[in-house]
Amino acid sequence: MNTRNSLWLGGLLLAASCGGGGGGSGGSGAAAGPKAPLNLVAGVRGGDVVLDWSASAGAVEYRVYGSDQPDVVRDAANLIATVTTPGAALSGVPAGVPVFVAVSAKNSKAESALSAEVSLTLGPDPLLGDQWHLLNLGQAGGTPGEDVNALAVWNAGITGDGVRIAVVDDGLELGHEDLSGNVVPGKSHNYLDNSTNPSTGSHGTACAGVAASDDGNAVGGMGVAFDARLVGYNLLEELTDSNTVNAMTRDAAANHISSNSWGAPDGFGIPQPSANSWRNAVESGIVNGRGGLGTVYLWAAGNGALSAQGATDNSNLDGQANFHGVIAIGAVGDDGVKAFYSENGANVLVVAPSMGRANHAITTVDRTGPIGINDGTNPNDYADTNYTNTFNGTSSATPLAAGVVALMLEANPALTQRDVRWILAASARINDALDPDWGVNGVGLPINHKYGFGVVDAEAAVALAQAWVNVGPQKRVLTPLRQPNLPIPDADLVGVSDVITVANSNITELEYVQITFDADNHSFSGDLEIVLTSPSGTTSVLAEVHAQPQGSVPYDAFVFGCARLLGEPADGVWTLSVRDLAPQDVGTFKSWRLELFGS
Amino acid sequence: MKTTLLVLAVLAAGACTANTSEQESDSATLGRSAPVEAPNSQGRPMKNPTELASETALSRSIVLLSGGRERTLWISDDVVVEFQPDSAGRDALLRSDAAAEELGQPQKGVRLWRVAAGLGTDSFARNASLDAPRFSAVLHETQSPRSPMLAPKGGVIATFPSTWTRAQVDTWLAARGLSVSAALVEGVNMVRIDTAPGLEAIELANRLVESGELVDCEPDLWREASKR
Numbered sequence: 001m002n003t004r005n006s007l008w009l010g011g012l013l014l015a016a017s018c019g020g021g022g023g024g025s026g027g028s029g030a031a032a033g034p035k036a037p038l039n040l041v042a043g044v045r046g047g048d049v050v051l052d053w054s055a056s057a058g059a060v061e062y063r064v065y066g067s068d069q070p071d072v073v074r075d076a077a078n079l080i081a082t083v084t085t086p087g088a089a090l091s092g093v094p095a096g097v098p099v100f101v102a103v104s105a106k107n108s109k110a111e112s113a114l115s116a117e118v119s120l121t122l123g124p125d126p127l128l129g130d131q132w133h134l135l136n137l138g139q140a141g142g143t144p145g146e147d148v149n150a151l152a153v154w155n156a157g158i159t160g161d162g163v164r165i166a167v168v169d170d171g172l173e174l175g176h177e178d179l180s181g182n183v184v185p186g187k188s189h190n191y192l193d194n195s196t197n198p199s200t201g202s203h204g205t206a207c208a209g210v211a212a213s214d215d216g217n218a219v220g221g222m223g224v225a226f227d228a229r230l231v232g233y234n235l236l237e238e239l240t241d242s243n244t245v246n247a248m249t250r251d252a253a254a255n256h257i258s259s260n261s262w263g264a265p266d267g268f269g270i271p272q273p274s275a276n277s278w279r280n281a282v283e284s285g286i287v288n289g290r291g292g293l294g295t296v297y298l299w300a301a302g303n304g305a306l307s308a309q310g311a312t313d314n315s316n317l318d319g320q321a322n323f324h325g326v327i328a329i330g331a332v333g334d335d336g337v338k339a340f341y342s343e344n345g346a347n348v349l350v351v352a353p354s355m356g357r358a359n360h361a362i363t364t365v366d367r368t369g370p371i372g373i374n375d376g377t378n379p380n381d382y383a384d385t386n387y388t389n390t391f392n393g394t395s396s397a398t399p400l401a402a403g404v405v406a407l408m409l410e411a412n413p414a415l416t417q418r419d420v421r422w423i424l425a426a427s428a429r430i431n432d433a434l435d436p437d438w439g440v441n442g443v444g445l446p447i448n449h450k451y452g453f454g455v456v457d458a459e460a461a462v463a464l465a466q467a468w469v470n471v472g473p474q475k476r477v478l479t480p481l482r483q484p485n486l487p488i489p490d491a492d493l494v495g496v497s498d499v500i501t502v503a504n505s506n507i508t509e510l511e512y513v514q515i516t517f518d519a520d521n522h523s524f525s526g527d528l529e530i531v532l533t534s535p536s537g538t539t540s541v542l543a544e545v546h547a548q549p550q551g552s553v554p555y556d557a558f559v560f561g562c563a564r565l566l567g568e569p570a571d572g573v574w575t576l577s578v579r580d581l582a583p584q585d586v587g588t589f590k591s592w593r594l595e596l597f598g599s
Numbered sequence: 600m601k602t603t604l605l606v607l608a609v610l611a612a613g614a615c616t617a618n619t620s621e622q623e624s625d626s627a628t629l630g631r632s633a634p635v636e637a638p639n640s641q642g643r644p645m646k647n648p649t650e651l652a653s654e655t656a657l658s659r660s661i662v663l664l665s666g667g668r669e670r671t672l673w674i675s676d677d678v679v680v681e682f683q684p685d686s687a688g689r690d691a692l693l694r695s696d697a698a699a700e701e702l703g704q705p706q707k708g709v710r711l712w713r714v715a716a717g718l719g720t721d722s723f724a725r726n727a728s729l730d731a732p733r734f735s736a737v738l739h740e741t742q743s744p745r746s747p748m749l750a751p752k753g754g755v756i757a758t759f760p761s762t763w764t765r766a767q768v769d770t771w772l773a774a775r776g777l778s779v780s781a782a783l784v785e786g787v788n789m790v791r792i793d794t795a796p797g798l799e800a801i802e803l804a805n806r807l808v809e810s811g812e813l814v815d816c817e818p819d820l821w822r823e824a825s826k827r
Contacts, residue, residue: 169826170706170826191708192683192707192708200707203826236706236824236826237706237707237708238682238683238706238707238708238709238821239706239821239822239823239824240752240819240820240821240822241756241817241818241819241820241822242754242756242781242783242791242819245756245783245784245789246783249783249784249785261826261827262824262825262826262827263824263825263827264747264822264824264825265747265823265824265825266825266827267825268740268741268746268747270740270741270746270747272740272747273665273666273670275756275817275820276665276666276758276815276817277756277758277783277789277815277817280758280784280787280789280815281783281784281787281789284784284785284786284787288785288786300827301827302825302827303825303827304825393826393827394827395826395827398827520668548741550741550743550745550746551656551740551741551742551743551746552741553740553741556668556670557666557667557668
C-alpha cells in the first residue's frame with residue numbers, strides 16, 4: 001500500500017478531531033530531538049494548500065513554517081501551524097502568490113531542523129478540489145490516497161510539457177476554455193469533412209480534459225498532465241477500417257501518445273478479433289512512431305464486466321485491447337476497488353482511478369454550453385455546463401494513464417513504448433490488497449486479473465522513468481503450430497491440456513505473450529475456460545465461462561494476450577488447459593501457438 | 600529577512616463533515632460512458648439467440664476471408680446503413696421503400712434504416728445505391744440482430760509484399776480493373792482500393808485474398824463501437 005494514503009487519513013482526520021491546529025514557539029534544535037521530516041509534499045484542494053510528509057520517529061508534534069520567500073527560517077514569525085500527526089491543510093492562501101513551506105518534528109526534548117522546503121502557487125482552478133482522482137482526500141466519500149499520486153511530480157516541475165497526446169475518440173472541442181491553451185493548432189482531424197476541426201464530440205472532449213486540461217486559468221479543474229499538448233481525431237464519428245488506420249498512424253512522428261477510450265462493443269462476451277489493417281497500423285506506430293521510439297498506445301480495457309446485455313465480458317475478448325502493441329487500462333473506484341464495469345483480463349497492464357460515488361465521478365471538461373454530457377438537466381451536475389462531474393468508465397481511466405505517461409515522457413524523453421510498459425507495471429501500486437486474485441509472477445511482480453500490476457502511480461512512475469535504462473532490442477518468437485486435436489469433455493472439471501516447449505528463444509525477460517487458440521467447431525465458446533501456465537508456473541486465465549446472450553462466436557484461431565508474465569524467461573514448458581464447464585455444446589481443442597515478445 | 604504574509608489556519612477539511620461509510624448506489628454514479636449496472640448472469644451461460652423468445656435468428660450469411668480463416672458474418676433481414684447521410688441519401692432510400700423507418704445515427708457518418716424485411720437488404724442496398732452509392736446491408740457478428748453491427752462502406756484495404764514497388768502494385772491492380780485510391784501507411788505497402796459499398800466489397804476482398812499474391816486484403820468495414 002502507498003504509505004501516503006494512510007498518512008493523509010491519519011493526519012487530516014486526527015488533526016480535525018483533536019483540534020490539532022494552534023500556535024507554538026520556535027524550537028531549540030537540540031541534537032536529541034527527532035529527525036527532520038522527510039518526503040514533504042504540497043498540493044491543493046479547493047482553495048487550501050494541503051501538506052503531507054512522512055512521520056519522524058519519536059516526534060510528538062510537527063511544526064509548519066511558511067513564507068512567501070524561499071529559504072524559510074524556523075522562527076516564531078514563520079510558524080503557521082502545529083499538528084500532532086503528519087498532514088495539514090492551510091486555508092486563506094491567496095492565489096497567484098508562491099508559498100514556501102518546511103516542517104520540523106518535535107518531542108519533549110528538542111525540535112528538529114527543518115525538512116526540505118517545498119513551494120506551491122495556488123492556481124485558481126475552481127473545480128480542482130472535486131478532482132479526487134488527482135488528490136483523494138476523501139472529499140467525495142472515498143478512501144484518501146486512492147488517486148493517481150501526481151503531487152510530488154508537479155511540485156518537481158514535471159507537468160507534461162513538450163509531450164503530445166492524440167485523443168482518438170468522437171472529437172475534441174478545440175476552443176474549450178480549459179483546453180484551448182494546450183491544443184496544437186491545425187493538427188487535429190475531422191473524418192467527416194477532412195477539416196482540422198473535430199469539435200463536436202463530448203466524450204473525446206471529456207477524455208482530453210482528464211489528460212491535459214489547463215491549470216491555473218481560473219476555470220474548471222485540471223488534467224494530470226496540464227501542460228501536455230493535445231490533438232483530437234473524431235474517428236468514432238465514422239469508424240471505418242481505413243479511418244482507423246489513419247488515426248493510428250497520423251502524425252506519428254509528432255504524437256507521443258495515442259489515447260483510445262473505445263473499442264469493440266462491450267458486453268456481448270464474444271471474441272471480437274481486430275482488423276489486420278489496424279494491427280499493421282499499430283505495428284507501424286510502435287516501430288516508426290516518435291522517431292523510432294514508438295507511439296504509446298493506451299486502450300480502455302472495456303466496460304462490459306457486468307453488462308446490461310447480461311454477459312460478463314473479459315477484456316481479452318477484445319482483439320484491440322489484447323494486442324501486444326497497446327497497453328490496456330482498467331478502472332478502479334475512489335475506494336481503490338475495481339469499478340463494477342471494468343473488465344478482467346490477463347491482457348490488462350494497469351488500472352487507474354475512474355469510478356466515483358453518487359454525484360461525484362470524474363470532474364472534467366464538457367462541451368461548451370448545455371450540449372454535452374452535462375446538458376443542464378442533472379441537478380447534481382455543475383451549474384456551469386462547460387464541465388461535468390459524471391464522467392466515468394475505463395474511458396476516463398485511459399486518458400488519466402495517458403497523462404501519467406506524458407509526465408514520464410517529459411521526465412525521460414528517450415523512453416521507448418516498451419520502456420513505458422515496463423515502467424507502468426513496475427511502478428504500479430497494489431490496491432484492494434485483500435483481493436484474493438493477487439499473486440506474483442515468476443519474477444515477483446504482483447499481478448491480478450482485475451488490476452494487472454496495480455494502480456498507476458505517477459510519482460513512482462516518473463521516478464522510475466528518470467532512472468530507467470532502455471530495454472534492449474525486442475525479440476519475437478513464433479512457435480510452430482501445435483495441433484493436439486483433443487476433444488474437450490463437456491461439463492467436465494478436468495478438461496484437456498497440451499504443452500509447448502520453448503528452447504533457445506534468447507528471451508530472458510518477456511514483455512508480452514500472444515496465444516492463438518483454435519476450437520472453431522465448439523458451438524458455444526462461452527462454455528470454455530482457457531488457462532495458460534508459463535514455464536515459471538504463473539497461471540493466466542485467458543477466458544472464463546460466461547454468458548453470450550446475443551449468440552456465440554467460436555474461438556477460430558483467436559489471438560489472446562497476456563501482459564502478466566513481464567520479466568519471466570520464455571524458455572521452458574508452456575501449458576494450455578481448456579475446460580468446458582457448462583453442458584450442451586461440445587468441440588475440440590484443435591490447435592494453438594505462442595508468439596513471445598521480450599528481450 | 601523573511602516576511603510571513605499569511606495568517607494561516609490549520610484546517611482539517613473534511614474531518615468534521617459527515618463521512619458516510621456506506622457506499623452509495625453505484626448506478627447513481629455513472630457517467631454516460633459507463634454502462635448501467637445490471638444483474639449478472641450466473642449459472643449456465645445463456646446460449647444462442649433462439650433462446651431469446653423475442654428474437655428472430657438471422658439466416659443469411661456471408662464469409663469473410665481473414666488471416667487465412669473463414670469468418671461468418673450474418674446479414675440483417677431488415678436494416679441497411681447509409682454512409683455520409685444527407686437529404687439526397689434519404690430521398691434515394693425512400694424511393695426504394697417509401698415506408699422505410701429511420702433508426703438513427705450511431706455515428707454521425709452513418710444512418711440506419713429499417714426497410715421491409717422481404718426485400719433482401721443486400722439487393723435493396725444495391726438498388727438504392729444506383730441513385731446514391733452509399734448504402735449497404737448491415738452485418739452482424741452473430742445470428743442475433745442485436746449483436747454488434749458492421750458494414751462494408753465500400754473499398755478494400757490491400758497489403759502487398761514489402762518488396763513490391765508502387766509501380767508493381769499499380770500494374771497488378773490495373774490488370775484486374777482496379778486502382779489505388781490512397782496509400783494508407785507510409786512505409787507499409789497498405790493501400791485502399793475503391794469499390795462500391797455493400798457486400799460486393801467483401802466478395803472482391805475475398806477474391807484478392809484467394810489470388811495468393813497479397814499479404815492481406817480486407818473490406819473497408821464500418822464498425823459499431825463502444826465509447827468506454
